[in-house]
Amino acid sequence: MGAERTDPPATVAELEEGLRQLHRMEMQTKLHLERVEALVTAAIKVLHRAEIVHEKSVEAEAAEQRLKIVEARTGDARIWVGPEVDKYEVESPEIDCASLMHLCKARCCRLSVALDFKDLDDGLRWEYSRPYELRRRADDGYCIYSEKGTHRCDCYDKRPSICRTYDCREDKRVWDDFEAKIPAPWRDDVGVAPPLVQIRMPKK
Ligand code: SF4
Ligand code: SF4
Known part of the structure; x- marks a missing residue:
């Protein structure tokens, strides 16, 4: 048998604070992703200028992939x-x-x-x-x-x-x-x- 809990149950305010912390973290993850997106975009532009890849073809491919990802995730919960x-x-x-x-x-x-x-x-x-x-x-x-x-x-x-x-x-x-x-x-x-x-x- 496990040890009996002696601490009082969490209050609604504590639970709410915990939830907010989770949601804050989610927002931070989103911001990190935006930074990654900016870096990838910048890299593509640099490669395009160096004539290694064509920006438009990468954009077209990315748009197609994005659509597929969005469709696959329709209904996902979000915060x-x-x-x-x-x-x-x-x-x-x-x-x-x-x-x-x-x-x-x-x-x-x-x-x-x-x-x-x-x-x-x-x-x-x-x-x-x-x-x-x-x-x-x-x-x-x-x-x-x-x-x-x-x-x-x-x-x-x-x-x-x-x-x-x-x-x-x-x-x-x-x-x-x-x-x-x-x-x-x-x-x-x-x-x-x-x-x-x-x-x-x-x-x-
Ligand atoms: S009430 Fe009408 S005019 Fe005012 S912000 Fe909303 S849409 Fe615009
Ligand atoms: S969406 Fe319109 S009615 Fe609702 S809080 Fe904003 S201004 Fe007020």
């Missing part, structure tokens, strides 16, 4: 953590959402948003099957904080950094032509569960 920035300090693009909402229907709020740990501390809800993606409604694909009808953000003061910094003006999922105020064709499938994941990225 997605928002950018580590202070959301209360970031700058928002100057877009008059209130005057455009009747055209865009706030479709930015149907795109996937990654929460960061501050957002979790602020109590924002996430999709349990896709940590830590901001939760969206199953019936219309909008973020759960987007008020039905008005599209008002119910968590405006606590909204994630991606919501604060996202710039829709060049996003072809949102506008065919922002200056001419022509929205992109409406898509029923975007964001509706099971979701077609449409990542909403912060402004670079």
